Amino acid sequence: MKVLEFYGLKEEDHLWLTFKGAFGSQAALESELEPFLQALEEHADGWMPDVAEGKRQRKYARAAIWKALKEGHDGDSTALGLYRTEWPALDMSLWLWLPPRHPELDIIIKVKPLSFFTEAERCHHFVEMVRAWASRYPVSHAAAHSADDAELAGSPRFGRDMQTSIRDGFDKIYEVCWLNVFGPKLVETVGRERMLSTPAWRVEELPNGCVLLVTWPTAADFASDEARLAQARAHVHLRPDLDFDTVLRTLLERSATLAPVEPRFHPDMAPLLSRVVDRTASHARQRRIAEFNAWQPPEPEEWLPADAALPSDVNDPERAREHYDTLAEHLVALLHTDVPSVFEATPESLTDADFYFWREEFPTSRLREAIDAHAVPAIGAYLGEVLVRNLGGKWIPRQKLEEAQVLVGHRVWLPFVRARHYMRSRQSLLDYSLTQLYRVAERHRG
Amino acid sequence: MVALLQADAKLPRAERRALGDFDTPRIERHVGVWKPGPGLCFADVLVIEEGKLAGWPPRVETFSFKSRDLSRLNGKALEAQMIEDAREALRKYGEVLDIRRDSLQPLLRQGSEVPVSRVRLIYEGGDLKPTNTNYLDAAVKKVHEKVPGVEVLIQ
Numbered sequence: 197m198k199v200l201e202f203y204g205l206k207e208e209d210h211l212w213l214t215f216k217g218a219f220g221s222q223a224a225l226e227s228e229l230e231p232f233l234q235a236l237e238e239h240a241d242g243w244m245p246d247v248a249e250g251k252r253q254r255k256y257a258r259a260a261i262w263k264a265l266k267e268g269h270d271g272d273s274t275a276l277g278l279y280r281t282e283w284p285a286l287d288m289s290l291w292l293w294l295p296p297r298h299p300e301l302d303i304i305i306k307v308k309p310l311s312f313f314t315e316a317e318r319c320h321h322f323v324e325m326v327r328a329w330a331s332r333y334p335v336s337h338a339a340a341h342s343a344d345d346a347e348l349a350g351s352p353r354f355g356r357d358m359q360t361s362i363r364d365g366f367d368k369i370y371e372v373c374w375l376n377v378f379g380p381k382l383v384e385t386v387g388r389e390r391m392l393s394t395p396a397w398r399v400e401e402l403p404n405g406c407v408l409l410v411t412w413p414t415a416a417d418f419a420s421d422e423a424r425l426a427q428a429r430a431h432v433h434l435r436p437d438l439d440f441d442t443v444l445r446t447l448l449e450r451s452a453t454l455a456p457v458e459p460r461f462h463p464d465m466a467p468l469l470s471r472v473v474d475r476t477a478s479h480a481r482q483r484r485i486a487e488f489n490a491w492q493p494p495e496p497e498e499w500l501p502a503d504a505a506l507p508s509d510v511n512d513p514e515r516a517r518e519h520y521d522t523l524a525e526h527l528v529a530l531l532h533t534d535v536p537s538v539f540e541a542t543p544e545s546l547t548d549a550d551f552y553f554w555r556e557e558f559p560t561s562r563l564r565e566a567i568d569a570h571a572v573p574a575i576g577a578y579l580g581e582v583l584v585r586n587l588g589g590k591w592i593p594r595q596k597l598e599e600a601q602v603l604v605g606h607r608v609w610l611p612f613v614r615a616r617h618y619m620r621s622r623q624s625l626l627d628y629s630l631t632q633l634y635r636v637a638e639r640h641r642g
Numbered sequence: 643m644v645a646l647l648q649a650d651a652k653l654p655r656a657e658r659r660a661l662g663d664f665d666t667p668r669i670e671r672h673v674g675v676w677k678p679g680p681g682l683c684f685a686d687v688l689v690i691e692e693g694k695l696a697g698w699p700p701r702v703e704t705f706s707f708k709s710r711d712l713s714r715l716n717g718k719a720l721e722a723q724m725i726e727d728a729r730e731a732l733r734k735y736g737e738v739l740d741i742r743r744d745s746l747q748p749l750l751r752q753g754s755e756v757p758v759s760r761v762r763l764i765y766e767g768g769d770l771k772p773t774n775t776n777y778l779d780a781a782v783k784k785v786h787e788k789v790p791g792v793e794v795l796i797q
Contacts (some may be wrong), residue, residue, distance in 0.1 A: 201716070203715070207773065212774075273788065275722070276718075277717070277718035287717050288717075289716075289717040289718040289721070304777070304780060343776070346776060347776070350775075351775065352779050353779070358782065362779060477774075478773075557769065
């Protein structure tokens with residue numbers, strides 16, 4: 197029974213639900229939660245959890261859930277995780293606040309990918325599940341939407357600082373999601389009649405006074421022009437103080453930000469940039485691809501024509517080469533756990549190292565003195581060694597590291613100078629990548 | 643982060659973002675503090691009131707910096723991790739502390755034990771923070787409710 201790790205897969209857009217509802221404290225917890233589980237089992241169409249976790253993971257079953265809630269018990273709360281072993285990935289949590297606090301259940305659901313919710317029937321089931329929950333556990337606000345679009349919308353802070361947003365919550369209609377349940381307070385701020393007359397795919401008053409509002413039949417195509425139009429109409433109806441054209445334009449801009457962009461990266465840099473892009477949060481990824489499509493790495497300048505090479509000024513060239521070898525070993529020692537390919541000293545190892553330093557934000561997350569004193573010499577020596585081993589390069593040792601050169605064809609390269617430029621900032625890791633210097637040196641090998 | 647606090651301390655009190663509760667904040671790094679239980683620990687930053695008129699005991703706040711990859715934790719694990727970190731911060735750097743640093747003793751006059759007004763747990767931001775603010779804030783809200791006295795911030 198191996199859970200499909202939600203964050204083990206490539207990060208991509210997913211359906212997100214937040215639901216906080218009150219429940220009674222009189223009856224046993226099991227009977228209070230029974231309607232929650234029934235609606236989940238009836239309506240989780242193709243994404244039903246099969247693993248329940250308190251401290252341990254068990255196959256989904258009632259008994260497993262009660263055990264998990266017992267295991268997760270921590271004073272006035274308990275928590276349960278619900279997952280899947282197969283695609284689509286699910287990360288669902290049920291947090292319960294218990295007496296002496298006012299009992300509340302706090303559900304977060306993430307189902308990945310969002311494209312799983314393309315079919316109207318599946319989306320209908322999802323809505324029915326939330327409707328059943330909201331009818332049983334009164335909410336102040338619940339919502340389901342594309343996680344990426346919610347992030348771009350500024351949810352949940354909507355321009356407030358974190359503390360204020362946490363304190364005040366969703367206290368006015370900042371945004372309309374694909375699926376919304378508005379509690380009595382929000383209904384009151386808008387006016388019940390007005391809310392019930394909202395132009396939307398589905399508007400329904402629940403027996404406890406909450407209002408369920410679904411803008412559009414399907415969740416996955418939230419970014420289409422038609423879905424955006426429906427979203428803007430509903431939003432402006434609920435917030436007459438907002439301007440329709442402005443709201444719609446903002447929504448369409450978000451759609452444009454999320455629209456897929458075909459990567460057309462500089463060929464030298466494509467292997468590195470693809471990995472940087474994969475690591476970028478999905479709501480920002482397409483924008484980043486567009487930036488990298490437009491970006492050209494500067495041509496490396498850390499070289500001299502072979503006939504202008506500085507002659508070796510060391511007494512014992514063999515010892516100097518051993519020193520470079522030792523420095524290069526320092527890089528292997530530093531990286532080998534995270535980047536096992538450094539042992540190979542191939543061009544691919546350089547790309548792996550580039551990505552590692554970028555991912556770690558190495559130039560800013562480590563002490564500058566340590567970078568200059570240890571990392572830069574180790575990287576320079578390692579780069580030189582890769583040129584020597586793979587392109588038939590030859591060290592021309594110098595007393596000063598920065599002047600040490602590697603002769604490849606008709607050029608001598610200055611790997612320690614490159615390493616210094618490289619380690620200046622996170623952007624420098626891309627502007628002065630090891631990958632690119634190698635590719636250019638390879639082309640000028642002659 | 644320490645540089646940001648130092649800059650904040652220099653602003654007029656009304657304009658400060660982090661240290662507005664102090665009259666004259668004095669920022670000290672890696673301060674040895676002792677408590678029964680955890681014993682001797684070192685607070686990443688301890689801020690103590692230096693103003694003469696501010697009364698006794700001097701206001702003290704502590705900061706604990708964490709560099710932890712929160713970006714790949716599922717929802718339940720994220721909440722559990724942050725609650726655990728907050729409890730640890732409170733246990734080591736909160737409640738009542740015995741401040742061991744000699745140079746601070748003149749500010750402590752009547753003895754080195756002082757109550758801590760607030761502990762702040764600061765996580766490194768950037769790629770280490772959860773990419774989705776909804777999930778981050780939902781977890782922070784739970785931490786604040788489960789561990790009062792500790793404020794969680796993301797750098």
